[in-house]
Amino acid sequence: MVDRPYTVLSAGMSLDGYLDDGSDERLILSNDADLDRVDAVRASCDAILVGAGTVRKDNPRLLVRDPAHLEASPAHRRTGGPVKVTVTAHGDLDPCTAFFSAGDTDKLVYCASPAVATTRHRLHAVAQVVDGGDPVRMARVSEDLHRRGVRRLLVEGGATVLTQFLTEDLADELHLVVAPFFVGDPRGRRFVDDGPFPFDSGRRARLADVTRLGDVVLLRYALSDRFGAT
Numbered sequence: 001m002v003d004r005p006y007t008v009l010s011a012g013m014s015l016d017g018y019l020d021d022g023s024d025e026r027l028i029l030s031n032d033a034d035l036d037r038v039d040a041v042r043a044s045c046d047a048i049l050v051g052a053g054t055v056r057k058d059n060p061r062l063l064v065r066d067p068a069h070l071e072a073s074p075a076h077r078r079t080g081g082p083v084k085v086t087v088t089a090h091g092d093l094d095p096c097t098a099f100f101s102a103g104d105t106d107k108l109v110y111c112a113s114p115a116v117a118t119t120r121h122r123l124h125a126v127a128q129v130v131d132g133g134d135p136v137r138m139a140r141v142s143e144d145l146h147r148r149g150v151r152r153l154l155v156e157g158g159a160t161v162l163t164q165f166l167t168e169d170l171a172d173e174l175h176l177v178v179a180p181f182f183v184g185d186p187r188g189r190r191f192v193d194d195g196p197f198p199f200d201s202g203r204r205a206r207l208a209d210v211t212r213l214g215d216v217v218l219l220r221y222a223l224s225d226r227f228g229a230t
């Protein structure tokens with residue numbers, strides 16, 4: 001069996017299943033209580049992965065904010081915090097975005113082989129660019145992260161990346177937050193794209209927990225038999 005990190009997928013969506021709307025602004029689905037929860041989950045992980053689309057659209061910092069969470073974070077003690085990871089086919093990433101500029105933690109960019117040289121040229125001062133193959137497969141990314149010491153991986157979207165982790169059966173746990181409003185904007189991204197998901201009406205995922213956090217609800221699903229092992 002190939003080793004890969006224990007993998008937690010995390011996303012917030014509207015009542016009609018959108019991760020975002022079509023505007024240039026980042027859509028706020030979360031609330032303070034949920035942000036605090038996500039901060040603690042980040043602190044418990046060795047690496048946080050988002051797709052290049054999320055880096056471009058949301059410009060996330062992907063840092064642990066609360067000093068108490070940092071104090072409790074094994075990754076903080078080892079490496080200053082969870083490693084930031086992204087994937088790209090084209091390498092169209094701005095080295096000035098918060099993903100690269102915020103925090104002293106390591107940054108890894110898994111890039112499709114044809115774009116590795118130009119991406120290394122663009123990002124050499126801010127990140128390690130790894131040849132992810134052509135195409136980049138999330139299974140290979142997971143295995144490589146495990147070889148680098150990542151034992152617990154948090155995947156924070158967006159839809160393209162979440163879909164791949166789910167359809168390739170690489171996820172152990174899903175944290176899905178539902179915000180109490182609709183988006184109704186076809187320019188937005190829904191939680192996942194279509195694909196051959198390992199769970200369907202004949203094989204239902206196990207709902208492990210439901211937590212109310214103010215006006216949002218957190219659904220926690222067990223997606224593998226490793227659930228809860230770490």
Ligand SMILES: NC(=O)c1ccc[n+]([C@@H]2O[C@H](COP(=O)([O-])OP(=O)(O)OC[C@H]3O[C@@H](n4cnc5c(N)ncnc54)[C@H](OP(=O)(O)O)[C@@H]3O)[C@@H](O)[C@H]2O)c1
Pocket residue numbers: 010011012013018019020021026027029050051052053054055057058087088089090091092112135136137138156157158159160161162164189
């Ligand atoms: N509500 C939430 O919890 C949440 C969380 C995160 C994001 N979002 C939203 O989700 C949206 C972004 O989602 P998205 O699906 O458009 O983008 P995404 O999943 O963040 O990133 C997609 C991009 O990642 C790269 N990529 C993905 N899989 C790849 C592979 N196998 N090989 C090589 N490159 C790969 C490609 O980058 P290149 O184009 O550079 O080649 C691709 O265009 C944004 O609107 C954001 O606001 C919401």
